[in-house]
Amino acid sequence: MSYNNILIKLYDEWMNNNDWWFSKKESIDIYLSNKYIKYIDDINQYDVIKTNDKKTIIGYIILLDQITRHNNRIKKIDVNYYTSIACVVSFHYLNILKQNNNISISPSVLTAYDKCFLYMPHRHMKDIEMIIDIIDIFKNYYFESYKTNNIEDAKIYKSYLFNTIKNSYNFISTDILKKQIDDFKFYSYENSDIFTEFKDILDNCPKEVLETNPDIIKDPLLHNFDINPYKNIIVSLSGGVDSMLCLYILKHYLCNTNIIAAHINYNNRDKCDEEVKFLKKYCDCLKIPFIYRKIDELNRQECINYGLREMYESITKDIRFDFYKQITDKYFNDIDNTFIVLGHNKDDCFENILTNINYKKNYNNLSGMSIHTKINTINFWRPLLEIDKETIYNYAKKFNIPYLCDSTPKWSMRGIIRDIVKPAMLEISPNIINTFFDLKDKIQADDYLIKEYIIKDIKNKFINVDKTMSITLNLDNPFIKMHDNIILCKNIWYDILNSDNNKKISHKAIYDFVVCINKFINNKTNNKKKFILRNDVYSEMNIIGNDIKIIIIN
Structure with a gap:
């Protein structure tokens, strides 16, 4: 039997037995290894490429990238070496497809699973630029299938997209973090009109940053800021008034504590990059290291439009938690004594109470938050949780703290609660908000x-x-x-x-x-x-x- 026929047979057998894919059953490992691994060093990659035959080429990629992994569990081999060859073959074939000079190898001939295994070697090699390209490619595949109501293909592309991002966000974040740490330095600015360039994105744009205010030490606001001063602090800095106030207070109140500001750029608005520049400048003024992670993998509006909202929420949460952990490891290497500070306040709790009642869930904790929580080994600390939003705004203006405009959409449930529901309730009774907290405690x-x-x-x-x-x-x-x-x-x-x-x-x-x-x-x-x-x-x-x-x- 010729090598072409062997590869075609492998392709057909592989595609007809999807229970083999990613299986770790010893019987499957033995069967595939005994049948196919003996050919791997005898086949010439360039002869395979010259065939321009879909089954031959993808069969060869499966041999190099998939069968080797089954064999490796039985007898150790250099899997990465064979995967690198699979990447070369994949590149050549993809370039041929792009040229599209031959109707017999038109992209329309490729099935959804063909595309998955064509790109799989690049995923395994952890080439960040290539993985970002793959994510964009499979988003487009999914969007097109979704629009044409091709449910079967859309399901395949969605799964591949999810797993590609899930398996790569960690080392993408590692690369981002390393570059920022290597290039890190503070910049100095004259304390006069330093934020004027950002006035279009700021809701509060003071002309200067105030020096340490001794009155802040005596302020009753600080009773939830009491913590061992030797702890490590990572402030989750969105740029909103809440987290900006947290950063300012921690800097001046816990002056001997290790503090880092961490920002997640969700990349969902035109001004996001400008907001990052502002946050970096403010942190420079406070002499606090600023680290950020830009999420290029998914866009919120696209995900909402194409039925991927749940994926978006899951992935971005995982990226956020992983980034906190990586910063902790790089800077402190002491996760038990590191706290992630979040700017949630009493108004956020009230919005959660109404939202949970509306969705008939989380009755055991309607507000959904407490001052100190631990999730997946990470310590979270919400020192503003008992402070209402109006008080926070007053403090920010008192201490000349700049902050971004509220980006909550007015059409969203939270936007409606803030702008319509809460004011209407307060018209009924000034104490009505507190009764919801009493209800929460009773339940x-x-x-x-x-x-x-x-x-x-x-x-x-x-x-x-x-x-x-x-x-x-x-x-x-x-x-x-x-x-x-x-x-x-x-x-x-x-x-x-x-x-x-x-x-x-x-x-x-x-x-x-x-x-x-x-x-x-x-x-x-x-x-x-x-x-x-x-x-x-x-x-x-x-x-x-x-x-x-x-x-x-x-």
């Missing part, structure tokens, strides 16, 4: 009692075997009868299903699950029911006599 206290006296008892009744958990209860059990209260039971089930399970179930899925249980209990004609909680987690319900058995299968 939180009730939630504690539910967890202590209901959820713990229910959890103890579950039987766990392998990847299943099951519970059998009498239909007259208070917990079962409680399912008429959908919201309450949703929160209980959310805690039960997500507390010990790394496969997180969404709020919506659990809400629908509780509705399903309630209907199942009340429908006496059915005695069996299956409910999908997510693609790899489902539930089975069975009524036996006067008992109901609920099984959760992972």
